[in-house]
Amino acid sequence: MINYQKVTGTFDMTGKVAIVVGGAGGIGEATARMYAAKGAKIVIADCKDNCPEVAEAIAKDTGCEAIGIQCDVTSDESVENLVKKTVETFGEINVLAAMPGFVDLYRANEIDIAIVEKHININAIGVFRVCKAVANQMIAQGKGGKIVCVTSQADFIAINKHVGYTMSKAALVGMIKVCALEWAEYGINVNGVAPTVVNTYMGEKAWQGKVKTDMIEKIPAHRFAETDEIAAAVLFLSTAESNMITGEDLVVDGGFTIY
Numbered sequence: 725m726i727n728y729q730k731v732t733g734t735f736d737m738t739g740k741v742a743i744v745v746g747g748a749g750g751i752g753e754a755t756a757r758m759y760a761a762k763g764a765k766i767v768i769a770d771c772k773d774n775c776p777e778v779a780e781a782i783a784k785d786t787g788c789e790a791i792g793i794q795c796d797v798t799s800d801e802s803v804e805n806l807v808k809k810t811v812e813t814f815g816e817i818n819v820l821a822a823m824p825g826f827v828d829l830y831r832a833n834e835i836d837i838a839i840v841e842k843h844i845n846i847n848a849i850g851v852f853r854v855c856k857a858v859a860n861q862m863i864a865q866g867k868g869g870k871i872v873c874v875t876s877q878a879d880f881i882a883i884n885k886h887v888g889y890t891m892s893k894a895a896l897v898g899m900i901k902v903c904a905l906e907w908a909e910y911g912i913n914v915n916g917v918a919p920t921v922v923n924t925y926m927g928e929k930a931w932q933g934k935v936k937t938d939m940i941e942k943i944p945a946h947r948f949a950e951t952d953e954i955a956a957a958v959l960f961l962s963t964a965e966s967n968m969i970t971g972e973d974l975v976v977d978g979g980f981t982i983y
């Protein structure tokens with residue numbers, strides 16, 4: 725059962741232990757900073773080797789406790805190490821924000837199958853690997869928990885040259901629904917946040933020049949999103965304010981998928 729908890733509107737995370745995977749930059753770092761501002765203890769996890777430095781900067785800026793653990797979501801061993809070290813340091817895990825991401829753009833008739841597999845291995849199976857490991861820890865703790873995955877507007881609408889990415893994110897949405905269904909009995913919410921293009925490394929890699937201006941033209945808000953606008957939705961789905969929401973994929977797209 726996912727318990728009712730009086731909704732205060734404060735989005736409080738005091739004392740919660742939150743892992744942010746894909747946390748070394750972009751939306752992940754913005755999410756970690758927002759969690760820290762709400763009182764959480766932070767674990768920055770990413771395949772990049774600068775996780776301790778990012779964690780240290782967040783701790784310095786916000787006064788929170790934070791550690792960085794290098795983690796590649798395509799490796800069982802690496803994900804097991806992430807859970808083990810988090811529990812050794814902070815005693816438990818209450819929140820997981822899972823948003824490692826890979827994109828490489830080709831037309832569907834030209835893409836190598838190996839590139840499609842890489843998308844699926846990181847964006848879908850990799851995210852599931854970390855969700856499964858963290859959920860088992862939450863189940864053992866017996867106190868419920870929150871899992872939020874960052875999906876994409878590509879879940880809802882076909883986008884040119886995004887076949888590998890879209891296949892991986894569509895699989896992720898399926899995973900979110902099944903895990904939400906199965907883990908509700910343990911008090912665990914599982915949700916997604918589906919952004920439009922966001923001004924990050926990944927956003928700039930995929931959207932440049934004319935493709936960028938054409939895309940902005942199609943978004944009713946007439947701009948790309950900023951990282952804190954996505955982090956705010958992730959925060960909502962990570963707190964008691966959203967206890968009655970599970971298995972959802974919340975679009976944050978300036979109206980792009982209205983059509």
Ligand SMILES: NC(=O)c1ccc[n+]([C@@H]2O[C@H](COP(=O)([O-])OP(=O)(O)OC[C@H]3O[C@@H](n4cnc5c(N)ncnc54)[C@H](O)[C@@H]3O)[C@@H](O)[C@H]2O)c1
Nearest residue numbers: 746750751770771796797823824825876921922924926927
């Ligand atoms: N930026 C956009 O336009 C946009 C739009 C929709 C969805 N998203 C999604 O948002 C999420 C965050 O992306 P971002 O825009 O902040 O880009 P980003 O490139 O800044 O962040 C992605 C992070 O994932 C990490 N990562 C990649 N492979 C990994 C692996 N195997 N193990 C662990 N970490 C790994 C990267 O090192 C990077 O820090 C991604 O899931 C992405 O698909 C982004």
